[in-house]
Amino acid sequence: MTPGGDPRPSREQAALRPGDSRILEQYLSHLRIERGLSANTLAAYRRDLTRYLSHLAHAEIDPVAVDPQVLSAWLQALRTGADGGSALSAASAARSLAAVRGLHSFLDAERVSTTGDPARLVPTPSLPSRLPHPLAIDQVEALLEAAGRPGTGRDSAQRALRDRALLELLYGIGARISEATGLDLDDVDREQRSALLRGKGDKQRVVPVGRFALEALDAYLTRGRPALAARGTGTPAVFLGSRGTRLTRQAAWQVVRRAAEAAEPALTEPISPHTLRHSYATHLLHGGADVRSVQELLGHASVTTTQLYTQVTVDSLRETHASAHPRAQRGA
Structure with a gap:
């Protein structure tokens, strides 16, 4: 079994150049050992990076020599499917870019990159604001x-x-x-x-x-x-x-x-299993729980993630206020 948790290499991975495969395995080992990422997360990194490295191989570009222009062109290819894969949404492309950012940061830290960290100069695709939809x-x-x-x-x-x-x-x-x-x-x-x-x-x-x-x-x-x-x-x-x-x-x-x-x-x-998690967090905040406590209960690494639910609560309170308060209506 490979370090990313897949029992066998994919067709794209099998087509990677030997040097690219070594880079991929070294980085996945770093994520597994140094950062303790789960098998599921490693498998997602493997899929995204395999597609990226396959794109570089087809263009005959060495990963250690990538510049921002190459990355920007690859990102556009992801959105349109021009790299031979399925076209990705902005959210999926942003996830792939996050994996690639980590790879180039690793190559830069290991002092094998000849161009520094090119991913720092490539903006993340803008994402629509997506708030969780809790159940009543x-x-x-x-x-x-x-x-x-x-x-x-x-x-x-x-x-x-x-x-x-x-x-x-x-x-x-x-x-x-x-x-x-x-x-x-x-x-x-x-x-x-x-x-x-x-x-x-x-x-x-x-x-x-x-x-x-x-x-x-x-x-x-x-x-x-x-x-x-x-x-x-x-x-x-x-x-x-x-x-x-x-x-x-x-x-x-x-x-x-x-x-x-x-x-x-x-x-x-x-409905998904995560809908119940969203509902749990939102109902806690509705009941008066503070954000830091909810952060601990959810196991969020950053309170910023938890604060997403406070916006849901504020929106709900705004609707309640607009419908219930006698002087909340527009023009009152």
């Missing part, structure tokens, strides 16, 4: 109720208990989907009403677990998990799939999607 509390309740509704087929009752517990945790502790599926039995302390989460870069944090989430988790661990675990080989994972192995992120996504479909028409917008 009654929509959250409809989603949770739908998740706990048994369907048909084998283990439907056990899976309903699991699905309800999973969604209760996603909303009740604001966990990322990878943090929830990565939970082990020893990570949950029911006496202390807390859970140990492993976030990005394998950073750990302890978060409080509320009564509703604990009750749903207890019901699943008592009446749901044992039947699922009987088909496996003794994994310590909290959430199990139908074969008794750890529930994958993809399967957890399907759980949320099925619950959202079953909760219609209460839900009018597409």
